[in-house]
Amino acid sequence: MAVPTIDAPRSGRVSPQYKRTGTSKGNFEMLAWLFMRVSGIVLVVLIFVHLWLNLIDGDGIKGIDFGFVAGKWADPVWQIWDLVMLWLAMLHGTNGVRTIINDYAEKDSTRFWLKSVLYSATVVIIVLGTLVIFTFDPCPVIDGVAHVADYCPAP
Amino acid sequence: MSKTPAGTLYRGREGMWSWVAHRITGVVIFFFLLVHVLDTSLVRVSPEAYDAVIGSYKNPIMGLGELGLVGAIVFHAFNGLRVILIDFWKKGPKYQRQMLWGVVGLWLVTMIAFSIRHLAVVFGG
Ligand code: HEM
Numbered sequence A: 001m002a003v004p005t006i007d008a009p010r011s012g013r014v015s016p017q018y019k020r021t022g023t024s025k026g027n028f029e030m031l032a033w034l035f036m037r038v039s040g041i042v043l044v045v046l047i048f049v050h051l052w053l054n055l056i057d058g059d060g061i062k063g064i065d066f067g068f069v070a071g072k073w074a075d076p077v078w079q080i081w082d083l084v085m086l087w088l089a090m091l092h093g094t095n096g097v098r099t100i101i102n103d104y105a106e107k108d109s110t111r112f113w114l115k116s117v118l119y120s121a122t123v124v125i126i127v128l129g130t131l132v133i134f135t136f137d138p139c140p141v142i143d144g145v146a147h148v149a150d151y152c153p154a155p
Numbered sequence B: 001m002s003k004t005p006a007g008t009l010y011r012g013r014e015g016m017w018s019w020v021a022h023r024i025t026g027v028v029i030f031f032f033l034l035v036h037v038l039d040t041s042l043v044r045v046s047p048e049a050y051d052a053v054i055g056s057y058k059n060p061i062m063g064l065g066e067l068g069l070v071g072a073i074v075f076h077a078f079n080g081l082r083v084i085l086i087d088f089w090k091k092g093p094k095y096q097r098q099m100l101w102g103v104v105g106l107w108l109v110t111m112i113a114f115s116i117r118h119l120a121v122v123f124g125g
Protein backbone atom coordinates (compact mmCIF):
# COMPACT_ATOMS: atom_id res chain seq x y z
CA MET A 1 0.00 0.00 0.00
CA ALA A 2 1.26 3.42 -0.88
CA VAL A 3 2.16 5.62 2.03
CA PRO A 4 -0.68 8.14 2.34
CA THR A 5 0.33 11.71 1.79
CA ILE A 6 -1.01 14.31 4.14
CA ASP A 7 -1.75 17.78 2.91
CA ALA A 8 -0.35 20.78 4.69
CA PRO A 9 -2.89 22.03 7.23
CA ARG A 10 -5.10 24.87 6.10
CA SER A 11 -3.43 28.11 6.92
CA GLY A 12 -4.43 31.66 6.27
CA ARG A 13 -7.61 31.36 4.22
CA VAL A 14 -10.54 29.58 5.82
CA SER A 15 -13.70 29.01 3.79
CA PRO A 16 -16.51 31.35 4.83
CA GLN A 17 -18.78 28.75 6.43
CA TYR A 18 -16.07 27.98 9.01
CA LYS A 19 -15.18 31.58 9.73
CA ARG A 20 -16.18 32.51 13.25
CA THR A 21 -15.18 36.14 13.18
CA GLY A 22 -15.05 38.82 10.57
CA THR A 23 -11.92 40.59 11.69
CA SER A 24 -8.39 39.32 11.85
CA LYS A 25 -7.24 38.27 15.28
CA GLY A 26 -3.56 38.60 14.55
CA ASN A 27 -1.48 35.81 15.95
CA PHE A 28 -3.88 34.86 18.73
CA GLU A 29 -4.99 31.51 17.29
CA MET A 30 -1.42 30.48 16.56
CA LEU A 31 -0.31 31.40 20.06
CA ALA A 32 -3.27 29.49 21.50
CA TRP A 33 -2.28 26.46 19.39
CA LEU A 34 1.29 26.69 20.67
CA PHE A 35 0.13 27.15 24.26
CA MET A 36 -1.89 23.90 24.09
CA ARG A 37 1.28 22.00 23.21
CA VAL A 38 3.68 23.67 25.65
CA SER A 39 1.23 23.52 28.57
CA GLY A 40 0.41 19.90 27.68
CA ILE A 41 4.02 18.81 28.07
CA VAL A 42 4.35 20.55 31.45
CA LEU A 43 0.97 19.23 32.62
CA VAL A 44 2.00 15.61 32.05
CA VAL A 45 4.71 16.00 34.70
CA LEU A 46 2.61 18.09 37.11
CA ILE A 47 -0.46 15.83 36.98
CA PHE A 48 1.32 12.47 36.99
CA VAL A 49 3.27 13.40 40.12
CA HIS A 50 0.05 14.76 41.70
CA LEU A 51 -1.74 11.47 41.00
CA TRP A 52 1.24 9.43 42.21
CA LEU A 53 1.41 11.23 45.56
CA ASN A 54 -2.37 11.30 46.14
CA LEU A 55 -3.50 7.93 44.78
CA ILE A 56 -0.54 5.54 44.84
CA ASP A 57 2.03 6.63 47.41
CA GLY A 58 1.39 6.07 51.13
CA ASP A 59 -2.16 4.89 51.90
CA GLY A 60 -3.48 5.85 48.46
CA ILE A 61 -6.80 7.64 48.32
CA LYS A 62 -7.66 6.39 51.83
CA GLY A 63 -4.89 8.59 53.23
CA ILE A 64 -6.42 11.86 52.03
CA ASP A 65 -7.91 14.13 54.66
CA PHE A 66 -7.40 17.65 56.02
CA GLY A 67 -4.12 16.62 57.68
CA PHE A 68 -2.80 15.30 54.35
CA VAL A 69 -3.47 18.63 52.65
CA ALA A 70 -1.91 20.50 55.60
CA GLY A 71 1.18 18.31 55.32
CA LYS A 72 1.56 19.08 51.62
CA TRP A 73 0.90 22.81 51.77
CA ALA A 74 3.31 23.23 54.68
CA ASP A 75 5.94 22.93 51.94
CA PRO A 76 6.16 25.85 49.48
CA VAL A 77 7.22 23.41 46.75
CA TRP A 78 3.76 21.79 46.72
CA GLN A 79 2.05 25.18 47.01
CA ILE A 80 3.79 26.38 43.86
CA TRP A 81 3.27 22.98 42.23
CA ASP A 82 -0.49 23.15 42.78
CA LEU A 83 -0.59 26.81 41.77
CA VAL A 84 1.08 26.19 38.41
CA MET A 85 -1.02 23.08 37.87
CA LEU A 86 -4.19 25.05 38.62
CA TRP A 87 -3.40 27.86 36.20
CA LEU A 88 -2.06 25.73 33.37
CA ALA A 89 -4.79 23.08 33.56
CA MET A 90 -7.56 25.70 33.72
CA LEU A 91 -6.18 27.79 30.85
CA HIS A 92 -5.48 24.69 28.74
CA GLY A 93 -8.92 23.25 29.47
CA THR A 94 -10.67 26.57 28.88
CA ASN A 95 -8.95 27.07 25.54
CA GLY A 96 -9.82 23.50 24.56
CA VAL A 97 -13.50 23.99 25.42
CA ARG A 98 -13.45 27.34 23.57
CA THR A 99 -12.31 25.47 20.46
CA ILE A 100 -15.11 22.94 20.89
CA ILE A 101 -17.72 25.71 21.29
CA ASN A 102 -16.42 27.36 18.11
CA ASP A 103 -16.71 24.02 16.30
CA TYR A 104 -20.27 23.13 17.22
CA ALA A 105 -22.16 26.34 18.03
CA GLU A 106 -23.06 27.96 14.73
CA LYS A 107 -25.11 30.93 15.91
CA ASP A 108 -23.19 34.03 17.00
CA SER A 109 -25.40 34.53 20.04
CA THR A 110 -25.08 30.89 21.14
CA ARG A 111 -21.30 31.08 20.96
CA PHE A 112 -21.32 34.35 22.85
CA TRP A 113 -23.37 32.97 25.74
CA LEU A 114 -21.56 29.67 25.96
CA LYS A 115 -18.20 31.42 26.06
CA SER A 116 -19.43 33.97 28.61
CA VAL A 117 -20.38 31.11 30.92
CA LEU A 118 -17.07 29.36 30.22
CA TYR A 119 -14.88 32.39 30.91
CA SER A 120 -16.82 33.30 34.07
CA ALA A 121 -16.35 29.79 35.42
CA THR A 122 -12.65 29.91 34.58
CA VAL A 123 -12.08 33.21 36.40
CA VAL A 124 -14.01 32.06 39.48
CA ILE A 125 -12.13 28.75 39.71
CA ILE A 126 -8.67 30.23 39.14
CA VAL A 127 -9.22 33.02 41.70
CA LEU A 128 -10.78 30.65 44.24
CA GLY A 129 -8.08 27.99 43.83
CA THR A 130 -5.28 30.55 44.12
CA LEU A 131 -6.77 32.09 47.27
CA VAL A 132 -7.26 28.66 48.84
CA ILE A 133 -3.60 27.73 48.37
CA PHE A 134 -2.26 30.96 49.88
CA THR A 135 -4.77 31.58 52.66
CA PHE A 136 -4.72 27.98 53.86
CA ASP A 137 -4.47 27.69 57.64
CA PRO A 138 -3.42 24.27 59.00
CA CYS A 139 -4.61 25.13 62.52
CA PRO A 140 -7.76 27.21 62.12
CA VAL A 141 -9.75 28.52 65.09
CA ILE A 142 -13.43 28.32 64.18
CA ASP A 143 -16.00 30.01 66.46
CA GLY A 144 -13.39 30.09 69.20
CA VAL A 145 -12.66 26.36 68.90
CA ALA A 146 -9.10 25.53 67.90
CA HIS A 147 -8.49 22.65 65.51
CA VAL A 148 -6.83 19.71 67.28
CA ALA A 149 -3.98 17.94 65.47
CA ASP A 150 -0.53 16.80 66.51
CA TYR A 151 1.06 19.53 64.39
CA CYS A 152 -1.02 22.30 65.99
CA PRO A 153 -0.12 24.12 69.22
CA ALA A 154 -2.16 22.85 72.14
CA PRO A 155 -4.97 25.34 72.86
CA MET B 1 -12.51 11.01 -7.29
CA SER B 2 -13.52 9.32 -4.10
CA LYS B 3 -15.45 11.48 -1.66
CA THR B 4 -13.39 10.32 1.30
CA PRO B 5 -9.74 11.00 0.62
CA ALA B 6 -7.42 8.34 1.97
CA GLY B 7 -4.74 9.31 4.39
CA THR B 8 -5.97 12.46 6.03
CA LEU B 9 -5.00 12.74 9.64
CA TYR B 10 -8.37 13.55 11.15
CA ARG B 11 -10.94 12.04 8.76
CA GLY B 12 -11.89 8.44 9.26
CA ARG B 13 -10.13 5.51 10.91
CA GLU B 14 -7.62 5.76 13.75
CA GLY B 15 -6.79 9.43 13.24
CA MET B 16 -10.43 10.45 13.66
CA TRP B 17 -11.35 8.15 16.51
CA SER B 18 -8.31 9.12 18.53
CA TRP B 19 -9.31 12.76 18.00
CA VAL B 20 -12.88 12.02 19.17
CA ALA B 21 -11.51 10.27 22.27
CA HIS B 22 -9.08 13.14 22.90
CA ARG B 23 -11.93 15.65 22.74
CA ILE B 24 -14.25 13.69 25.04
CA THR B 25 -11.54 12.99 27.64
CA GLY B 26 -10.49 16.67 27.57
CA VAL B 27 -14.03 17.82 28.39
CA VAL B 28 -14.45 15.18 31.09
CA ILE B 29 -11.21 16.25 32.80
CA PHE B 30 -12.21 19.91 32.56
CA PHE B 31 -15.52 19.37 34.36
CA PHE B 32 -13.81 17.18 36.94
CA LEU B 33 -11.32 19.98 37.60
CA LEU B 34 -14.08 22.54 38.24
CA VAL B 35 -15.60 20.28 40.91
CA HIS B 36 -12.17 19.29 42.21
CA VAL B 37 -11.14 22.88 42.98
CA LEU B 38 -14.53 23.51 44.60
CA ASP B 39 -14.27 20.54 46.95
CA THR B 40 -10.63 21.25 47.76
CA SER B 41 -11.68 24.79 48.71
CA LEU B 42 -13.58 23.28 51.65
CA VAL B 43 -10.26 23.23 53.51
CA ARG B 44 -10.94 26.97 53.97
CA VAL B 45 -14.39 26.30 55.46
CA SER B 46 -13.31 23.87 58.16
CA PRO B 47 -11.31 20.66 58.55
CA GLU B 48 -14.59 18.87 59.39
CA ALA B 49 -16.30 20.07 56.21
CA TYR B 50 -13.39 18.89 54.05
CA ASP B 51 -13.10 15.52 55.79
CA ALA B 52 -16.87 14.98 55.56
CA VAL B 53 -16.98 15.53 51.80
CA ILE B 54 -13.76 13.61 51.08
CA GLY B 55 -15.02 10.85 53.37
CA SER B 56 -18.21 10.59 51.34
CA TYR B 57 -16.05 9.84 48.29
CA LYS B 58 -14.41 6.87 49.98
CA ASN B 59 -16.67 4.12 48.64
CA PRO B 60 -16.39 1.55 45.83
CA ILE B 61 -18.52 3.55 43.36
CA MET B 62 -16.30 6.64 43.62
CA GLY B 63 -13.30 4.29 43.58
CA LEU B 64 -14.38 3.08 40.15
CA GLY B 65 -15.06 6.68 39.12
CA GLU B 66 -11.47 7.56 40.05
CA LEU B 67 -10.32 4.65 37.90
CA GLY B 68 -12.29 6.07 34.97
CA LEU B 69 -10.93 9.56 35.55
CA VAL B 70 -7.34 8.34 35.67
CA GLY B 71 -8.02 6.30 32.53
CA ALA B 72 -9.24 9.46 30.78
CA ILE B 73 -6.24 11.52 31.90
CA VAL B 74 -3.67 8.89 31.01
CA PHE B 75 -5.16 8.55 27.51
CA HIS B 76 -5.41 12.32 27.01
CA ALA B 77 -1.83 12.78 28.22
CA PHE B 78 -0.26 10.05 26.06
CA ASN B 79 -2.33 10.92 23.00
CA GLY B 80 -1.59 14.61 23.58
CA LEU B 81 2.12 13.79 23.36
CA ARG B 82 1.39 11.87 20.16
CA VAL B 83 -0.38 14.94 18.70
CA ILE B 84 2.63 17.07 19.63
CA LEU B 85 4.96 14.59 17.90
CA ILE B 86 2.76 14.61 14.79
CA ASP B 87 3.02 18.41 14.71
CA PHE B 88 6.70 18.88 15.48
CA TRP B 89 8.53 15.69 14.52
CA LYS B 90 9.37 15.43 10.82
CA LYS B 91 8.31 11.77 10.62
CA GLY B 92 5.34 12.29 12.96
CA PRO B 93 2.53 12.29 10.35
CA LYS B 94 3.98 9.17 8.72
CA TYR B 95 4.02 7.21 11.96
CA GLN B 96 0.85 8.64 13.53
CA ARG B 97 -0.92 5.26 13.32
CA GLN B 98 1.96 3.33 14.85
CA MET B 99 2.22 5.96 17.56
CA LEU B 100 -1.47 5.49 18.35
CA TRP B 101 -0.86 1.80 19.00
CA GLY B 102 2.03 2.90 21.21
CA VAL B 103 -0.39 5.14 23.10
CA VAL B 104 -2.89 2.28 23.51
CA GLY B 105 -0.15 -0.10 24.65
CA LEU B 106 1.30 2.33 27.21
CA TRP B 107 -2.22 3.13 28.37
CA LEU B 108 -2.95 -0.57 28.98
CA VAL B 109 0.28 -1.13 30.92
CA THR B 110 -0.25 2.00 33.03
CA MET B 111 -3.90 1.22 33.73
CA ILE B 112 -3.28 -2.42 34.67
CA ALA B 113 -0.58 -1.38 37.13
CA PHE B 114 -2.71 1.45 38.49
CA SER B 115 -5.84 -0.73 38.81
CA ILE B 116 -3.98 -3.32 40.87
CA ARG B 117 -2.85 -0.66 43.32
CA HIS B 118 -6.00 1.47 43.40
CA LEU B 119 -8.53 -1.38 43.61
CA ALA B 120 -6.51 -2.92 46.45
CA VAL B 121 -6.82 0.39 48.33
CA VAL B 122 -10.52 0.82 47.52
CA PHE B 123 -11.69 -2.76 48.15
CA GLY B 124 -9.01 -3.87 50.61
CA GLY B 125 -9.87 -3.63 54.33
C1 HEM C 1 -8.69 11.16 41.73
C2 HEM C 1 -7.60 11.84 41.50
C3 HEM C 1 -7.19 13.04 42.33
C4 HEM C 1 -7.10 13.15 43.70
C5 HEM C 1 -7.39 12.08 44.75
C6 HEM C 1 -6.66 14.50 43.99
C7 HEM C 1 -6.46 15.01 45.27
C8 HEM C 1 -6.10 16.30 45.56
C9 HEM C 1 -5.81 16.81 46.88
C10 HEM C 1 -5.85 15.97 48.17
C11 HEM C 1 -5.51 18.12 46.78
C12 HEM C 1 -5.09 19.07 47.91
C13 HEM C 1 -3.66 19.55 47.80
C14 HEM C 1 -2.67 18.52 47.34
O1 HEM C 1 -2.76 17.35 47.75
O2 HEM C 1 -1.79 18.89 46.54
C15 HEM C 1 -5.61 18.47 45.38
C16 HEM C 1 -5.41 19.73 44.85
C17 HEM C 1 -5.40 20.02 43.49
N1 HEM C 1 -5.57 19.13 42.44
FE1 HEM C 1 -5.99 17.17 42.62
N2 HEM C 1 -6.48 15.17 42.80
C18 HEM C 1 -6.79 14.33 41.77
C19 HEM C 1 -6.73 14.61 40.43
C20 HEM C 1 -6.39 15.83 39.89
C21 HEM C 1 -6.30 16.13 38.47
C22 HEM C 1 -6.57 15.13 37.36
C23 HEM C 1 -5.93 17.44 38.34
C24 HEM C 1 -5.67 18.26 37.08
C25 HEM C 1 -6.46 18.27 36.06
C26 HEM C 1 -5.83 17.98 39.68
C27 HEM C 1 -5.51 19.28 39.98
C28 HEM C 1 -5.45 19.81 41.25
C29 HEM C 1 -5.22 21.22 41.54
C30 HEM C 1 -5.07 22.34 40.49
C31 HEM C 1 -5.20 21.36 42.95
C32 HEM C 1 -5.03 22.67 43.74
C33 HEM C 1 -6.43 23.15 44.11
C34 HEM C 1 -6.49 24.54 44.71
O3 HEM C 1 -5.81 25.43 44.22
O4 HEM C 1 -7.27 24.73 45.66
N3 HEM C 1 -6.10 16.98 40.59
N4 HEM C 1 -5.97 17.34 44.64
Ligand code: HEM
Pocket (backbone or CB within 6 Å): A036, A037, A039, A040, A041, A043, A044, A047, A089, A090, A092, A093, A094, A095, A096, A097, A099, A100, B019, B022, B023, B025, B026, B027, B029, B030, B033, B073, B076, B077, B078, B080, B081, B083, B084
Ligand atom coordinates in the same frame (compact mmCIF):
# COMPACT_ATOMS: atom_id res chain seq x y z
C1 HEM D 1 -1.85 15.60 30.91
C2 HEM D 1 -1.29 16.43 30.08
C3 HEM D 1 -2.01 16.96 28.84
C4 HEM D 1 -1.54 16.92 27.55
C5 HEM D 1 -0.21 16.35 27.07
C6 HEM D 1 -2.54 17.54 26.72
C7 HEM D 1 -2.38 17.76 25.36
C8 HEM D 1 -3.31 18.36 24.56
C9 HEM D 1 -3.08 18.79 23.18
C10 HEM D 1 -1.77 18.64 22.43
C11 HEM D 1 -4.24 19.32 22.73
C12 HEM D 1 -4.49 19.92 21.35
C13 HEM D 1 -5.12 18.90 20.42
C14 HEM D 1 -5.32 19.44 19.03
O1 HEM D 1 -5.04 20.63 18.78
O2 HEM D 1 -5.78 18.64 18.19
C15 HEM D 1 -5.21 19.22 23.80
C16 HEM D 1 -6.53 19.59 23.70
C17 HEM D 1 -7.41 19.65 24.77
N1 HEM D 1 -7.13 19.38 26.09
FE1 HEM D 1 -5.39 18.66 26.78
N2 HEM D 1 -3.60 17.94 27.49
C18 HEM D 1 -3.33 17.62 28.80
C19 HEM D 1 -4.14 17.88 29.90
C20 HEM D 1 -5.42 18.40 29.85
C21 HEM D 1 -6.24 18.76 30.99
C22 HEM D 1 -5.82 18.64 32.46
C23 HEM D 1 -7.45 19.21 30.51
C24 HEM D 1 -8.67 19.71 31.27
C25 HEM D 1 -8.60 20.57 32.24
C26 HEM D 1 -7.39 19.13 29.06
C27 HEM D 1 -8.40 19.49 28.19
C28 HEM D 1 -8.28 19.60 26.84
C29 HEM D 1 -9.36 19.99 25.95
C30 HEM D 1 -10.80 20.31 26.36
C31 HEM D 1 -8.82 20.02 24.64
C32 HEM D 1 -9.54 20.38 23.33
C33 HEM D 1 -9.83 19.13 22.53
C34 HEM D 1 -10.25 19.40 21.12
O3 HEM D 1 -10.16 20.55 20.63
O4 HEM D 1 -10.69 18.44 20.48
N3 HEM D 1 -6.14 18.65 28.69
N4 HEM D 1 -4.62 18.65 24.91
